[in-house]
Amino acid sequence: xxxxxxxxxxxxxxxxxxxxxxxxxxxxxxxxxxxxxxxxxxxxxxxxxxxxxxxxxxxxxxxxxxxxxxxxxxxxxxxxxxxxxxxxxxxxxxxxxxxxxxxxxxxxxxxxxxxxxxxxxxxxxxxxxxxxxxxxxxxxxxxxxxxxxxxxxxxxxxxxxxxxxxxxxxxxxxxxxx
Amino acid sequence: xxxxxxxxxxxxxxxxxxxxxxxxxxxxxxxxxxxxxxxxxxxxxxxxxxxxxxxxxxxxxxxxxxxxxxxxxxxxxxxxxxxxxxxxxxxxxxxxxxxxxxxxxxxxxxxxxxxxxxxxxxxxxxxxxxxxxxxxxxxxxxxxxxxxxxxxxxxxxxxxxxxxxxxxxxxxxxxxxx
Numbered sequence: 001x002x003x004x005x006x007x008x009x010x011x012x013x014x015x016x017x018x019x020x021x022x023x024x025x026x027x028x029x030x031x032x033x034x035x036x037x038x039x040x041x042x043x044x045x046x047x048x049x050x051x052x053x054x055x056x057x058x059x060x061x062x063x064x065x066x067x068x069x070x071x072x073x074x075x076x077x078x079x080x081x082x083x084x085x086x087x088x089x090x091x092x093x094x095x096x097x098x099x100x101x102x103x104x105x106x107x108x109x110x111x112x113x114x115x116x117x118x119x120x121x122x123x124x125x126x127x128x129x130x131x132x133x134x135x136x137x138x139x140x141x142x143x144x145x146x147x148x149x150x151x152x153x154x155x156x157x158x159x160x161x162x163x164x165x166x167x168x169x170x171x172x173x174x175x176x177x178x
Numbered sequence: 179x180x181x182x183x184x185x186x187x188x189x190x191x192x193x194x195x196x197x198x199x200x201x202x203x204x205x206x207x208x209x210x211x212x213x214x215x216x217x218x219x220x221x222x223x224x225x226x227x228x229x230x231x232x233x234x235x236x237x238x239x240x241x242x243x244x245x246x247x248x249x250x251x252x253x254x255x256x257x258x259x260x261x262x263x264x265x266x267x268x269x270x271x272x273x274x275x276x277x278x279x280x281x282x283x284x285x286x287x288x289x290x291x292x293x294x295x296x297x298x299x300x301x302x303x304x305x306x307x308x309x310x311x312x313x314x315x316x317x318x319x320x321x322x323x324x325x326x327x328x329x330x331x332x333x334x335x336x337x338x339x340x341x342x343x344x345x346x347x348x349x350x351x352x353x354x355x356x
Contacts (some may be wrong), residue, residue, distance in 0.1 A: 018196065147326075164302070
C-alpha cells in the first residue's frame with residue numbers, strides 16, 4: 001500500500017475515539033497496570049500520544065515545509081508523559097488527545113500538500129534523512145502500534161489466569177522492546 | 179490481576195464496538211490486506227471472532243456447566259471464516275458479531291456463576307484440562323490479541339513507506355505466528 005494522504009488521514013482521525021472506546025469505563029487495573037519493569041501502562045501510552053501531538057508529528061511537518069530553516073528535528077522526549085499526565089484523569093487525557101489530534105489534522109489538511117511537498121526532506125536526529133511522506137506514514141504506524149500495545153498490555157494482565165492457553169494466545173509471549 | 183467476572187465482562191462487552199470504531203469507513207485496503215502468505219486480514223479476523231461466538235466460548239462454558247456430559251470440547255475450526263464471510267460486507271459482519279456477543283454475555287451473566295462454578299473443569303482437545311475461569315480469561319485475552327493483530331496488520335501496510343523508521347516502530351518487525 002502506497003502512502004496517500006486521503007487514506008492515511010482517516011486512520012489518524014480515528015485513533016482518539018478508538019482508544020477512548022477501548023478504555024473508558026473499565027476497572028482501573030486495566031488502565032494502570034503495565035507489562036513489567038520499564039514498560040508503559042495504557043494510561044502512560046495516552047500521555048505519550050499527547051506529547052507526540054504537541055512536539056512531534058506536526059512540528060516536524062512544519063519544519064520540513066518551512067523555507068530556509070535548519071531541517072534537523074528536535075529529539076522526542078519519550079518520558080514526558082510521566083510528568084505531564086500526573087494528576088490528570090483518564091477522561092481529561094482522552095479529551096486532550098482528541099482536541100490536539102483534531103487541530104493537527106485540520107492544520108495538515110489546510111496545507112493541501114502536493115506530491116512534491118511529500119518528497120521534501122527533514123533530518124531525524126538518529127535516523128538521518130526522511131521525507132515528509134515517510135514522517136506521515138510513521139505517524140499512522142505509530143498510532144496503530146500503540147493501539148496494539150494497549151491491547152497487549154491489557155491481555156498480559158491475565159497471563160497467569162489462562163492456564164495452558166499461552167501456547168495459542170501468542171500475544172502473551174511477546175517480550176516488550178519499546 | 180486475578181480473573182473476576184465483573185472485571186472481565188466489561189472488556190468483552192466493548193470488543194465489537196472497538197473493532198467497528200477502528201475499521202468502519204476506512205478505504206478497503208486497510209480492511210482486506212493481510213501481512214503475508216497464510217495470514218489474516220482485519221476482515222478475516224472479524225469472521226474468526228464471529229465463529230468463536232457461535233462455536234467456542236459460550237458453547238464450551240455450557241459444556242463445563244452441564245451435569246453428566248462428556249467434558250471434551252469440540253476442536254475449533256480456525257478457517258471457518260473463509261467460507262462464512264464470503265459475500266458478506268463489513269457492516270454485516272460488525273452487526274453479526276455485536277449481536278452474537280451481546281447474546282452470549284446476556285447468557286453468561288444470567289448464570290450467576292459462583293467461584294465453585296469457575297473452578298469446574300473442561301477438557302481442551304489439545305491443551306488438556308482447563309477450568310471455566312481459565313476459559314473465560316482466555317476469551318478476554320483472545321479478544322485483545324485480535325484487536326492488537328488488526329492494528330498490526332494495518333500498520334504493516336505501510337512497512338515500505340516509513341523509510342528508516344522500522345528501527346523504532348517495532349510493530350513492523352513482528353513475524354506473525356498465529
